[in-house]
Amino acid sequence: MIENHIKEGAVLTKYVISGGNPLHGEVEISGAKNAAVAILPAALLVDGVCRIENVPNISDVTMILGILRDLGAEVRMINPTTVELDCSHVYKQNVPYELARQIRASYYLIGALLGRFGRAEVPPPGGCDLGVRPIDQHLKGFYAMGAEIQVENGFIYAASPTGRLHGAQIYLDVVSVGATMNILLAAALADGLTVIENAAKEPHIVDLANFLNSMGARIKGAGTDIIRITGGRELHGSNYTIIPDQIETGTLMIAAAATGGDVVITGAIPTHMESLSAKLLEMGVYVSEDDDRIHVRSEGNLRAVNIKTQVYPGFPTDLQQPMTSLLTIANGSSIVTETIYEARFKYIEELRRMGANIRVIDRTAIVDGVDRLIGAPVTATDLRAGASMIVAGLMADGVTEVSGVKYIMRGYEDIDKKLIGLGAHIERSVKMGGL
Numbered sequence: 001m002i003e004n005h006i007k008e009g010a011v012l013t014k015y016v017i018s019g020g021n022p023l024h025g026e027v028e029i030s031g032a033k034n035a036a037v038a039i040l041p042a043a044l045l046v047d048g049v050c051r052i053e054n055v056p057n058i059s060d061v062t063m064i065l066g067i068l069r070d071l072g073a074e075v076r077m078i079n080p081t082t083v084e085l086d087c088s089h090v091y092k093q094n095v096p097y098e099l100a101r102q103i104r105a106s107y108y109l110i111g112a113l114l115g116r117f118g119r120a121e122v123p124p125p126g127g128c129d130l131g132v133r134p135i136d137q138h139l140k141g142f143y144a145m146g147a148e149i150q151v152e153n154g155f156i157y158a159a160s161p162t163g164r165l166h167g168a169q170i171y172l173d174v175v176s177v178g179a180t181m182n183i184l185l186a187a188a189l190a191d192g193l194t195v196i197e198n199a200a201k202e203p204h205i206v207d208l209a210n211f212l213n214s215m216g217a218r219i220k221g222a223g224t225d226i227i228r229i230t231g232g233r234e235l236h237g238s239n240y241t242i243i244p245d246q247i248e249t250g251t252l253m254i255a256a257a258a259t260g261g262d263v264v265i266t267g268a269i270p271t272h273m274e275s276l277s278a279k280l281l282e283m284g285v286y287v288s289e290d291d292d293r294i295h296v297r298s299e300g301n302l303r304a305v306n307i308k309t310q311v312y313p314g315f316p317t318d319l320q321q322p323m324t325s326l327l328t329i330a331n332g333s334s335i336v337t338e339t340i341y342e343a344r345f346k347y348i349e350e351l352r353r354m355g356a357n358i359r360v361i362d363r364t365a366i367v368d369g370v371d372r373l374i375g376a377p378v379t380a381t382d383l384r385a386g387a388s389m390i391v392a393g394l395m396a397d398g399v400t401e402v403s404g405v406k407y408i409m410r411g412y413e414d415i416d417k418k419l420i421g422l423g424a425h426i427e428r429s430v431k432m433g434g435l
């Protein structure tokens, strides 16, 4: 799967972007990261083979597959985006610290291992530094389903005294994507009915539920705030194709608008993009959609708008960062309010170094539009901050060197190649490994 290494010993460290080139042409979206990192662990629930297609070729997926292999799963890469998983001979229920800490989604191994084996030993997850990211709602769900939970010496120990979980009524105090997904994984095999209230409704929740149902699970209501899971019977292997990535789609839509480009995005799901499309239209960007294509065109001279991140179907928090880059050159002042995370504005310091005029007060950024950004060396501090730096580099005058490419490769498959295919001038800067 994905490697940072361009050739033996070389490590990709920077993207060097020469800005000011309008993007034009067609680009196809890859599979959804936040669906894949839950769907792949779901294969643990069956004593059989699952074939998953449209898996994004990104490092978060490589990490999840590494964890599954470590547990004893057979992982066969059919091609870079198709994988066959056979979890019939999984013999471990403990995930090594060094593997789990690399990504946020390692927490899905708790729900899947608990669901299949009635026990799990998993370190707390890693993931982007966006402030405190507790998993109390995940643990609340597992506890309600009969698991006893201990958190000690850096591990989460979860086990059901009977070896099986039972159905429960679970109300999420916080609308949590991860907790909703994790409880789905644990409930699919649990005895009886589980009801999740105040559930998250993101497209990747529906994708996981559809995959579990294709394995014989009985899940109703995914995509609404009440999900009912009737467990208690064995599941079987399945073939499944992951939905396109909502956040990659949005990032490319924003990049097209930011460069005054004319781009058709294919293999997308327009209904997943409504909150962003509406905002781009409000700014004066041309957006039209049909079936699985979204056409985005801009002649510049964009209006400032206000953004407030919300749970789906509201404006996605994961698009807050690239969208703010676009807002730096809009006419007037835009107000960006981040309601999901307490620390998702660290990247703004980097935008200021490129000439952006932004003030941050608590969870609000006030973006006063400027004529243009100026290229500069900048660093991605997390995955979507990396997207923000790329968008800023594409629209800036001069050259922008984006460091921290390892974060970007966690969630975007070949983003530089896709942008180069649309006319962007991006080079990869490498250094020999270990130097």
Ligand code: EPZ
Binding pocket: 033, 034, 037, 104, 105, 128, 132, 133, 134, 135, 136, 137, 138, 139, 174, 175, 176, 177, 178, 179, 200, 317, 318, 340, 341, 342, 383, 384, 411
């Ligand atoms: C998922 O994170 C995504 N990651 C994030 O995407 C995304 O930003 C987030 O959902 C919101 O859409 C993956 O799917 C791997 P949450 P997750 O649980 O599950 C609080 C990206 O860039 N909370 O919906 O961690 C939490 O602190 C990444 O692809 C609790 O308080 O998000 C946050 O403030 C970044 N207790 C809010 O809820 C809990 O038990 C939303 O978190 C769980 C969450």
